[in-house]
Amino acid sequence: MEATLAIFTFILLSLSALCFYRWSERNLLSLAFSLLTFLLAIWCALLALSEIPFPKPVQTFLVNIIPVPINCIPILLTYIIFNYTRPYSLIWPPALLITFHAVAILFFSWYAFKGVVGPYQMKEGLKVFHPGSLYYPACAYIYISIFACAAVLARNIFKGNYFVRLHSIYLFTGVMLGGIVSAVFVIVLPLCGISLTSMAVLGIIAFLWFAWIPITKYRLFNIELTDFKCDFRSPRLSSAIVSVNRYLLNTMDPKAFKEICDQFEVKRQDEIYALQAEMLLEVSYGKEGGVSNHVRKYAKKVSNLFLS
Structure with missing residues (x-):
């Protein structure tokens, strides 16, 4: 069941990443957003591949590296939050913040290869839900970063011009949907003995599509917003x-x-x-x-x- 869902979400996310990049400005902001989506697709692919009965060393390796792709979500989301209202004058987040995320990514990825970060372990030839010692710290890093970005967006909803505020509403809705729904499947349900990790992607997909609109379709928030001409011959x-x-x-x-x-x-x-x-x-x-x-x-x- 979980392997089938993981394959389905992998296909869905891969197609979404392709659409996001193809129908965008194709700048670094769009690339960051598409890369975030593609990394989630790789995560789903690893969940599916880890269900296949490969030789034990190969399957153990696949199980161990499951969390590696999603360790990069915070740094990509941070870059997006810093630039979603300035698509034509992109900036890098502060060096200290980039360094913090880079160290966290390297730290959790290194220990993921040692098998202490992922949600699963190999027990007697079977993949079972048994979080490693750094699983919940890694989840804390990811979700604290996500909700910190949501806090910035919430502040921007009440500050700035209408262009910033409208963008922030869409992104805030997407981040909260993705964060809350995925947290239920990644943290809450496993604590109750229910393992449906790949279902977290359903909430993340909602975030991706909500966020894609303000990140790449700028005209809908400034030029077309103020142009009240009606095109009834070509409904869009x-x-x-x-x-x-x-x-x-x-x-x-x-x-x-x-x-x-x-x-x-x-x-x-x-x-x-x-x-x-x-x-x-x-x-x-x-x-x-x-x-x-x-x-x-x-x-x-x-x-x-x-x-x-």
């Missing part, structure tokens, strides 16, 4: 996301939303006045076409201001 899922973003912005900061609407209205009024003046000049001094033709021509131009 992104239009629904833009509508949700406008609702959230109006709920969080009605004043900012009103300013955006006012700016759009003023801009369109100026454009309409300019078209009216242009039409009057053509009607008065133009020699081609009658008044009705000019009215029809400029009515279409006015419609194009509001319809894509």
Whole structure:
């Protein structure tokens, strides 16, 4: 059962990683996000491979290295949190923080090869749930890092401009979903004697898809958010996301939303006045076409201001 679920989640995560990178800006931020997804896919692959009855040394090695890929989640998530609101001017987190994560990754990965970090052990030729002495410290490192990032996102929801706040809502929702659901399957249920570790990926997948939207689809949070033109000929899922973003912005900061609407209205009024003046000049001094033709021509131009 667990091996089948691990294979299924491996395929799902691998396809997600491919989609995340293919339909993104393909910068370091997108690469970090895709790499995080791919490492989770490798983790699922190791869970599945460890169920296959290889020779004992090979199976023991596979069981021992199961936690290695997920040790890298905190450093990648930290990089994402530092840059999710600045996609065109990426920065590195502070050197001290990078050093801390690098040391933690090396420490837990080294001891993973010794078989004291993973959730499973080989007992009499069978893989059984028996956490190593560093399993829960490794879980603590990962989840403290995740919820620290969630705390930063929660702070940003109430600070900064609407661009930052909207991004933070999506990422915070994703991080909390991924963190809480995975913690239930990785920590809580095993303490009750129930081993469903690979089910944790279901919560993580929710985080990945929630987080992918603000990390790579910037236009939905700035350019398209403030452009109220309607494209009814080509319905898109992104239009629904833009509508949700406008609702959230109006709920969080009605004043900012009103300013955006006012700016759009003023801009369109100026454009309409300019078209009216242009039409009057053509009607008065133009020699081609009658008044009705000019009215029809400029009515279409006015419609194009509001319809894509």
